[in-house]
Amino acid sequence: MAADQTRNTSALLVIDMQNEFVSSDGSMCLDAGVAVVPNVIKSVDFARQCGFLVTWVVREHDPLGRDVELFRQHLYGDGKLKPTSKGSKGAELVDGLVIKEEDYKIVKTRFSAFFATHLHSVLQGxxxxxxxxxxxxxxxCIRQTVFDAVALDYKSVTVIVDATAAATPDVHAANLYDMKNIGVATITLEEWCKSSC
Known part of the structure; x- marks a missing residue:
């Protein structure tokens, strides 16, 4: 019975696993992001087996940059990169990740998946x-989403350390340390698979 309750009340948030960020030809490619793609795929497969709500969180922007943060607006306009513009290859999920009918997709224009979206309402519902x-x-995006989840009083927030990435291992470790200090579980994919469902 407890396992069923866990399955029915848990969601996997898959954040920004888009060509722009985790494909070798993406304009904002993060090498460490490319490296974690296999573990993200495994996380999605495992979450589905356990009955978690798989929630895809993606960035999509207006090609003219009207919904982009001020510090990124210089990337939009004629002849510019226009990262994750709606309908672009960069905005698509990286190969190996597919949204299924039972999944949910949320589009964001800022770091946090909760900021100016209806994610919290969907999860509550x-x-x-x-x-x-x-x-x-x-x-x-990981840190901002996690901090907002804690502020919104989600009972449990977990970050899979080897299915998330930053520009350097030191930056990754420092941010995981900060999140752990606010009560977030920071565990490996193997540990998660052994402790869930």
């Missing part, structure tokens, strides 16, 4: 009180 987070990058 589904009875979700525990989150597991994978994706990129640890100091930006």
């Amino acid at each position: 589904a009875g979700i009180d525990s989150l597991v987070v994978v994706g990129v990058q640890t100091p930006n």
Whole structure:
């Protein structure tokens, strides 16, 4: 019975696993992000086996940059990179990751998956009180989403350390340390698979 309750109240948030960030030809490619793609795929497969709500969190921007943070607006406009513009190859999920009918997709335009989105309402409506987070990058979208989840009183927040990544191992470790200090579980994929469902 307890296992069923865990399955029914947990969600896996897969953050920014898009070509722009984790494909070798992406304009904002993160090498460490490319390296964790296999573990993210395994996380998704495992979450589905356990009955978790797999929630895809992606960045998609207006090609003219009207919904982009001020510090990134110089990347948009004629002849510019226009990262993760709606409909672009960069905005698509990296090969090996596929959204299924039972999954949920949320589009964000800022670091946190909760900022100016309806993610919290969707999760509440589904009875979700525990989150597991994978994706990129640890100091930006992972950290902001996790801190917001803690502020919103999710009962349990877990970051899979080898299915998340940052520009350097030191940056990754420092941000994991900060998240652990606010009560977030920071565990490996193997540890998670042994302790869940």
